[in-house]
Amino acid sequence: MLCPPFPMDASPPRYRRFSRPGPVPQPATDLPAYTRRNTLAQPLVRREPVEHLYPLVDGKNRPWATLSLMSSAKSGKSLPTFHEKEHINGSFQLTAEKGDSIQSVTVTVTGRIITGSAIDDTYAFLTQSLTLWSKSDSRSSGAATKLLGECVWPFSIPLPKAVSLKDFSHDVLFRLPETFLERHTRASVSYEISVLVSRGKLRVDSQIKTRFGYIPSTRPDPPSLLRQLAYRENSPLPGPEVDLAGWKTSSPAVIRGSLFKTRQAAVHCMLSLANPLSYTRGTVIPCRMTLESNDGQALDMFSSPAAPLVTLRRRVRFQNPATSSKRGADWVESFEDVCRAVWWPSADGTNAPYCRSLEGEIKLPKDLASSSSIGRFTVSYTIVVSPFETTGFTPSSSQPILVEPVTIATTHARDSPRPQAYAPPAYAPLPVPRQHNDFFAAQATARPGR
Structure with a gap:
C-alpha cells in the first residue's frame, strides 16, 4: 500500500535504509485467523405497543382517574417512548361524582430545555394542548353541562417534526431534539404529557403528568x-x-x-x-x-x-x-x-x-x-x-x-x-x-x- 506524500512544509524522510535491520515487517500475517462478524447487520424490528397506566387516587387510595398511554417502550413500567411521525395515543378516564364541579379536562404535551433548578432555568420549545371536555363547549352544543359517572376520552396527538423558534431575533426552524438526560451534564431536554382536571373557583384542580422519551428519525x-x-x-x-x-x-x-x-x-x-x-x-x-x-x-x-x-x-x-x-x-x-x-x-x-x-x-x-x-x-x-x-x-x-x-x-x-x-x-x-x-x-x- 502506497503512503501519501509528506506535506510541502515538512521535511521528507530519507529512504536510504530500512527503519530497522532485516526485511520490512509484515504484521498482518501475524493476525489470528477469525471469521468476520456480522453482528451489526440485524434488521430493525419495532416493538409491539405496550400500555402505561398513571392513576390518581382519592383519600381512601381508590383510583378515580387514570391516564393511559400506548408506546413502543420495552415494558409498561418503562418510560413511554415515541418516535418521529408517531402519534401520542392514549385515553383519560375518570369517575365523576355528583356535585363535582369539573369545568374542563385538558391534555398538554410540553418539550423543555432545562439548565438548572430555578424557574428561570427552563425554556419551553414545544407546547400542544387538546381539550378533551369543556363545560362551556357543552353548554353551546346543547350537551350535558355536568359530568357524572364513568367518562372516557381517547386522544391522538401528532408530534411535529420541527418547531419554529426565535434565535437571535430571527425565526428559525429546528427539528425536535431527542430526549437528553444524563447525570453528569447540567442541561437536559425533557418531554412531558399531563392531564389537567380544572374545577370551579375555590376548588382544587387535579393533574396527572409523566415524562416520556422522544426519538427523532435522523x-x-x-x-x-x-x-x-x-x-x-x-x-x-x-x-x-x-x-x-x-x-x-x-x-x-x-x-x-x-x-x-x-x-x-x-x-x-x-x-x-x-x-x-x-x-x-x-x-x-x-x-x-x-x-x-x-x-x-x-x-x-x-x-x-x-x-x-x-x-x-x-x-x-x-x-x-x-x-x-x-x-x-x-x-x-x-x-x-x-x-x-x-x-x-x-x-x-x-x-x-x-x-x-x-x-x-x-x-x-x-x-x-x-x-x-x-x-x-x-x-x-x-x-x-x-x-x-x-x-x-x-x-x-x-x-x-x-x-x-x-x-x-x-x-x-x-x-x-x-x-x-x-x-x-x-x-x-x-x-x-x-x-x-x-x-x-x-x-x-x-x-x-x-
Whole structure:
C-alpha cells in the first residue's frame, strides 16, 4: 500500500535504509485467523405497543382517574417512548361524582430545555394542548353541562417534526431534539404529557403528568458503492487508495515529543474516516491511519495497535434562558470522550520502509445520544486524535493532533446494507482514558455551531 506524500512544509524522510535491520515487517500475517462478524447487520424490528397506566387516587387510595398511554417502550413500567411521525395515543378516564364541579379536562404535551433548578432555568420549545371536555363547549352544543359517572376520552396527538423558534431575533426552524438526560451534564431536554382536571373557583384542580422519551428519525446518506458491495459480500472494506469516494482523509499532522527523555522524535499522521461523516448509533465508524517517519524506533512504537488514542468526543453547549437575552451572556460547555477506537495492523498491502498503516473502528453504543441542535442547546460530536500513548514517549503538547466533526444518527441509511464490525476478536474495545465532564463558560461572541 502506497503512503501519501509528506506535506510541502515538512521535511521528507530519507529512504536510504530500512527503519530497522532485516526485511520490512509484515504484521498482518501475524493476525489470528477469525471469521468476520456480522453482528451489526440485524434488521430493525419495532416493538409491539405496550400500555402505561398513571392513576390518581382519592383519600381512601381508590383510583378515580387514570391516564393511559400506548408506546413502543420495552415494558409498561418503562418510560413511554415515541418516535418521529408517531402519534401520542392514549385515553383519560375518570369517575365523576355528583356535585363535582369539573369545568374542563385538558391534555398538554410540553418539550423543555432545562439548565438548572430555578424557574428561570427552563425554556419551553414545544407546547400542544387538546381539550378533551369543556363545560362551556357543552353548554353551546346543547350537551350535558355536568359530568357524572364513568367518562372516557381517547386522544391522538401528532408530534411535529420541527418547531419554529426565535434565535437571535430571527425565526428559525429546528427539528425536535431527542430526549437528553444524563447525570453528569447540567442541561437536559425533557418531554412531558399531563392531564389537567380544572374545577370551579375555590376548588382544587387535579393533574396527572409523566415524562416520556422522544426519538427523532435522523439517518446518514448511503456509503460509497464499493463499501456497500463489501457489506453485501461480507468482504474486506476497500481502503482510501481504492475507494476514493468512501473515505475522507485528513491533512497530515505531526506528532512531536521526546523518546525516553533523550531525543526528539516526529511522526506524520493522517486519519481516514468512512465517508459520509454521519454514523448510526449501535454501528461502527470505520477508520484508517497512516504513519510516516524516518525515525524507525518512533515509527515502530507509534504503529503498535494500542498506541493511537482516537476517541469520539461529545460536546454539550447551552445558554441559560435567564441570561440569554443579556449582552455578553455566557455559553456553558461540557466535553466527554464516550468511546475509543481499536486498531490492528492493516492487511491491505505492504508497508513501505518508513510508513505504517493501521485499520480501526469505533464501536458506537446503542444508547448514544444523537446529534441535535435547537435554540441555544446543542449536542455535537468530533473524532479526536490525541497524543499517542506509548511507553517512553512524552508528547511536546497535550492538545489534540487532529479533530474532525461527525454526526450521530438514530436510524440506518435508506436502501443500503447495514454496516459490519471488522475488528478481529483479539482486539477488544479499549477503555476511554479520560473524561471531560467539567463545565466552563465561553463568552457568546458568535452564534452557536449547528
